[in-house]
Amino acid sequence: xxxxxxxxxxxxxxxxxxxxxxxxxxxxxxxxxxxxxxxxxxxxxxxxxxxxxxxxxxxxxxxxxxxxxxxxxxxxxxxxxxxxxxxxxxxxxxxxxxxxxxxxxxxxxxxxxxxxxxxxxxxxxxxxxxxxxxxxxxxxxxxxxxxxxxxxxxxxxxxxxxxxxxxxxxxxxxxxxxxxxxxxxxxxxxxxxxxxxxxxxxxxxxxxxxxxxxxxxxxxxxxxxxxxxxxxxxxxxxxxxxxxxxxxxxxxxxxxxxxxxxxxxxxxxxxxxxxxxxxxxxxxxxxxxxxxxxxxxxxxxxxxxxxxxxxxxxxxxxxxxxxxxxxxxxxxxxxxxxxxxxxxxxxxxxxxxxxxxxxxxxxxxxxxxxxxxxxxxxxxxxxxxxxxxxxxxxxxxxxxxxxxxxxxxxxxxxxxxxxxxxxxxxxxxxxxxxxxxxxxxxxxxxxxxxxxxxxxxxxxxxxxxxxxxxxxxxxxxxxxxxxxxxxxxxxxxxxxxxxxxxxxxxxxxxxxxxxxxxxxxxxxxxxxxxxxxxxxxxxxxxxxxxxxxxxxxxxxxxxxxxxxxxxxxxxxxxxxxxxxxxxxxxxxxxxxxxxxxxxxxxxxxxxxxxxxxxxxxxxxxxxxxxxxxxxxxxxxxxxxxxxxxxxxxxxxxxxxxxxxxxxxxxxxxxxxxxxxxxxxxxxxxxxxxxxxxxxxxxxxx
Numbered sequence: 001x002x003x004x005x006x007x008x009x010x011x012x013x014x015x016x017x018x019x020x021x022x023x024x025x026x027x028x029x030x031x032x033x034x035x036x037x038x039x040x041x042x043x044x045x046x047x048x049x050x051x052x053x054x055x056x057x058x059x060x061x062x063x064x065x066x067x068x069x070x071x072x073x074x075x076x077x078x079x080x081x082x083x084x085x086x087x088x089x090x091x092x093x094x095x096x097x098x099x100x101x102x103x104x105x106x107x108x109x110x111x112x113x114x115x116x117x118x119x120x121x122x123x124x125x126x127x128x129x130x131x132x133x134x135x136x137x138x139x140x141x142x143x144x145x146x147x148x149x150x151x152x153x154x155x156x157x158x159x160x161x162x163x164x165x166x167x168x169x170x171x172x173x174x175x176x177x178x179x180x181x182x183x184x185x186x187x188x189x190x191x192x193x194x195x196x197x198x199x200x201x202x203x204x205x206x207x208x209x210x211x212x213x214x215x216x217x218x219x220x221x222x223x224x225x226x227x228x229x230x231x232x233x234x235x236x237x238x239x240x241x242x243x244x245x246x247x248x249x250x251x252x253x254x255x256x257x258x259x260x261x262x263x264x265x266x267x268x269x270x271x272x273x274x275x276x277x278x279x280x281x282x283x284x285x286x287x288x289x290x291x292x293x294x295x296x297x298x299x300x301x302x303x304x305x306x307x308x309x310x311x312x313x314x315x316x317x318x319x320x321x322x323x324x325x326x327x328x329x330x331x332x333x334x335x336x337x338x339x340x341x342x343x344x345x346x347x348x349x350x351x352x353x354x355x356x357x358x359x360x361x362x363x364x365x366x367x368x369x370x371x372x373x374x375x376x377x378x379x380x381x382x383x384x385x386x387x388x389x390x391x392x393x394x395x396x397x398x399x400x401x402x403x404x405x406x407x408x409x410x411x412x413x414x415x416x417x418x419x420x421x422x423x424x425x426x427x428x429x430x431x432x433x434x435x436x437x438x439x440x441x442x443x444x445x446x447x448x449x450x451x452x453x454x455x456x457x458x459x460x461x462x463x464x465x466x467x468x469x470x471x472x473x474x475x476x477x478x479x480x481x482x483x484x485x486x487x488x489x490x491x492x493x494x495x496x497x498x499x500x501x502x503x504x505x506x507x508x509x510x511x512x513x514x515x516x517x518x519x520x521x522x523x524x525x526x527x528x529x530x531x532x533x534x535x536x537x538x539x540x541x542x543x544x545x546x547x548x549x550x551x552x553x554x555x556x557x558x559x560x561x562x563x564x565x566x567x568x569x570x571x572x573x574x575x576x577x578x579x580x581x582x583x584x585x586x587x588x589x590x591x592x593x594x595x596x597x598x599x600x601x602x603x604x605x606x607x608x609x610x611x612x613x614x615x616x617x618x619x620x621x622x623x624x625x626x627x628x629x630x631x632x633x634x635x636x637x638x639x640x641x642x643x644x645x646x647x648x649x650x651x652x653x654x655x656x657x658x659x660x661x662x663x664x665x666x667x668x669x670x671x672x673x674x675x676x677x678x679x680x681x682x683x684x685x686x687x688x689x690x691x692x693x694x695x696x697x698x699x700x701x
Contacts, residue, residue: 007543010078012566012573014653016537017059017084019562021091022655024051026582026647028095032102038113039312040584041106043304048099049297052092053160053228060088060286061230061260076539076564089285100293114197115309119204127194131205134192143206144183145213154279155181159229159257162186162296164203165264166210167272168217179275182206182213190299196308201294221272225264226295227280230257266291314584317672319348319465331355331473332362332442335451340473341628343635344457345585346671349464352438352471355453356381359440360388366448367394367441369487371433374458375413381459382413386420395422398490400433425490428617431506433490435619436605439483450480454621456589456603467588468668470603470632472621476501479621486619505606505618510540512620513608516594517544520553527553528595530636534588535562537609549575556640559649560587562609568651578649579658581642583668591632601629635671642667 030036031044066073066081074080079087107117120131146155157163162184170176184202191199203224210219262280266289267273277287294300304313321327324334325342331354334340342351357380359365368388375382382397389395399414418424427433436455441448457469482499489497489504497504503512520527527548536542536557542565549555555576557565567576581587591603599622606618623629639646644666647655 007546007572008076008539010076012546012569013076013539013542014564014566015077015079015084015087016075016562016564017063018087018091018653019564020055020059021088022653023561023580023582024048024055025095026580026655027051028099028102029647030582031106037312037314038106038109039304039306039309040314041102042110042300043313045099045103045106046298046300046304049300053298056228056261057159057231060085061232061257063088064258064260064286065230076542085283085285089283092288093285096288096290099297100290103293110312113309113312115303115306115312116198117191117303118198118200120200120208121204123194123198123200127198127200128208130194131192131200131208134194135205135209139188139202139206140209140212142185142188143213144185146181146183147214148179148181148275155183157183157227157280158186159231160186160226160296162190162203162224162226164206164210164222164224165272165276166214166222167220167269167275168210168214169220171216171218177271178214178217179272180214182210189302190294190296191302193306199303203295221267221269223265223267223269223272223276224295225262225276227259228261228263230260232257261286261288263288263290263295265289265295317345319345319350321348321350325351327351327354331358332440332449332451335473335475336449339476339625339628341623341625341631342471343589343631343671344469344471345465345467347471349461349471351473352453352455352459352464353380353384353461355440355451355473356388356438357384359442360384360391360393362442364443365393365440366443367396368438369396369441369483370438370459371398371400371435371490372410372413372459373400373434373436374460374463375410376460376462377409379413379459380461382417385422386416389417389420389422395420396425396487396491397422398425398427398433398487401426423491428490431615431617433617434605434612435486435504435617437483437486437619439480439487449475450483451475452479452483454479454603454619456591456605463586467586470589470591472603472623472628476624490617501622503620505612505616505620506614509604509606509618509620510538510613513541513613514544516592516597516602517541517548519597520594521548521551523553523596525552525554526596527551528555528593529553530556530558530593530633530640531608532558532587532592532636532639533590533607534560535607535609537562537564537607537611538613539564539610541608541613545576546572549573556636558587558636558639563649566651566653567649579640579642579646580649580655581639581645581667582647583645583666584672585668587639591636593633593636599624599629601632603632638665638670639667641665644669 027044027048031041063081063085072080123131146152148154164182166180166182168178168180184206188202190202192202192205193199207222210222259280259282262282324340327350359368368385385395385397397417399410401410414424438453440451452474454472455469457467478501482502485497485499503509520529536559545555545565550572553575557578559578560580563578567573567578590607593601601623602620604620606612612618623632642665643658643660644664645668646658648658649655
């Protein structure tokens with residue numbers, strides 16, 4: 001057994017960025033999974049591409065910046081920025097052929113279903129005429145041809161810009177060579193739907209008409225390309241009024257960040273390649289040349305959303321409202337009777353909307369307080385807050401303007417709330433407010449009564465249908481007092497707020513988590529921890545888990561994304577098992593079981609990452625009601641037993657499919673099919689083999 005001083009050795013930690021790449025590979029595996037409907041598989045390729053865009057805009061961009069500045073800051077794994085960039089580039093270039101093969105296989109299957117994605121030259125004469133008509137009516141007035149010469153410099157290209165680089169020759173004098181660009185604005189769809197079953201890539205339609213855009217010139221060669229820029233916002237936080245202006249400046253600056261990646265079509269024309277590379281200066285490792293793939297994989301969402309081919313997706317699932325919740329009853333009376341747990345998206349988010357909407361219209365309500373991180377567009381919750389403020393209810397909203405890529409949307413809602421008379425807080429200097437809490441203060445027969453909603457997920461009706469999250473209503477007095485203190489902390493900038501029932505980051509939560517782990521360590525082989533979250537990165541927490549494992553504690557981690565902990569190391573982490581579930585729904589809930597603590601079960605808005613525990617305002621909620629705690633433990637054990645969607649993390653940092661036993665156990669399908677059982681016996685003894693397996697597993701809890 002290694003001593004505790006050796007738990008800082010670099011080989012015990014998996015690099016964060018490489019762990020993320022393996023997560024995105026698990027997304028790609030779902031695109032390869034032939035058990036999914038075809039458009040669901042295509043959706044996973046779109047997710048893979050969207051994820052990769054953000055990874056390069058933020059994570060790879062940060063490493064490039066550190067390298068240029070000569071900063072060699074390293075994490076627990078001790079990899080330098082240049083080491084990480086080398087690994088990232090090698091990994092992604094190797095994976096290109098896998099993505100291409102998967103995409104081509106899906107396309108071949110879609111063609112058999114009558115859905116086609118084609119290039120202009122592959123169309124029939126009749127469809128080419130339709131594409132030509134579309135070009136002149138809808139594209140020609142919008143796209144921008146740019147000649148590059150002494151009087152026409154290379155233009156600025158916004159982040160994720162899409163364009164064609166062209167090599168032209170004068171029709172009258174073949175010795176006159178010219179280079180240019182055709183910018184294709186992002187407002188245009190990436191595919192032109194020629195008829196109900198044929199989609200044509202926009203660049204191939206534009207390519208056909210290059211000579212209509214550069215009159216008098218003949219096109220020799222063209223290359224479609226997409227640029228990615230550094231999109232991280234770095235702003236110095238000032239007074240609230242100044243902060244709004246600084247944020248707007250930061251959003252504008254995001255479009256002008258340094259180039260960090262170039263994706264382009266393969267081309268043998270060295271002159272055109274050199275022209276492009278002379279203006280977009282990048283390390284060759286950050287240039288990705290592709291063929292037979294859309295340049296922008298995220299554009300495939302357009303195809304996935306085709307209503308004509310909805311039969312090639314999963315049948316829509318309708319979330320349920322289960323007892324004790326009842327949309328026809330008074331929500332506050334229901335909460336007063338006892339704590340209520342619901343598990344999204346299997347159970348409906350509608351009660352949360354009802355909670356805020358009813359409060360906004362209730363003459364007994366005096367105050368509504370709420371944190372808003374990612375609320376989405378056309379939010380019924382924010383609209384209800386606006387109505388409440390207009391009705392004279394005191395509304396306090398913490399709108400986190402630093403929520404990455406939601407800054408503009410949150411800025412819009414913040415201003416709308418202010419205009420309605422709400423008190424709006426724009427975040428806390430130096431910290432992101434990531435906690436999910438809403439409080440309604442209402443006149444009651446005994447004075448004032450406070451009703452709370454706490455959650456692991458955002459107040460967003462769209463993502464609530466595809467993210468798994470815990471929703472929790474309570475009127476618990478101690479938690480209500482903590483909620484008051486919490487909101488006073490946000491509005492009054494209190495420096496040292498200590499909560500009692502709840503634990504808050506960055507002041508309390510990390511100490512609480514470490515204490516809970518250490519308590520299990522003291523129990524030795526009688527200790528047990530089951531933890532589910534998005535990511536685990538914090539080195540202090542990982543070392544505490546290693547130490548507990550060395551003491552004999554059995555530790556089950558269900559980590560969807562990044563995991564820097566290395567399981568299975570002899571003498572260190574032999575008692576730790578790590579699985580990842582990537583499936584139909586995005587696993588987003590964070591919940592934790594500590595066998596020997598009281599209470600045993602907790603849920604949180606925070607992952608075990610340093611940024612969450614030390615650089616954000618988060619909340620950890622204990623589950624006091626034993627029946628609700630048992631429900632969450634059942635879900636944890638069910639997911640720990642998944643052997644259909646789950647992947648097992650090995651000591652080498654690689655993931656392998658969990659070997660299915662007796663027909664397999666798909667935790668998401670069981671929760672979807674048998675959600676009503678969460679409030680009874682979860683699943684019945686009789687029925688399918690999968691059903692019986694789930695019953696047996698849950699009874700073991």
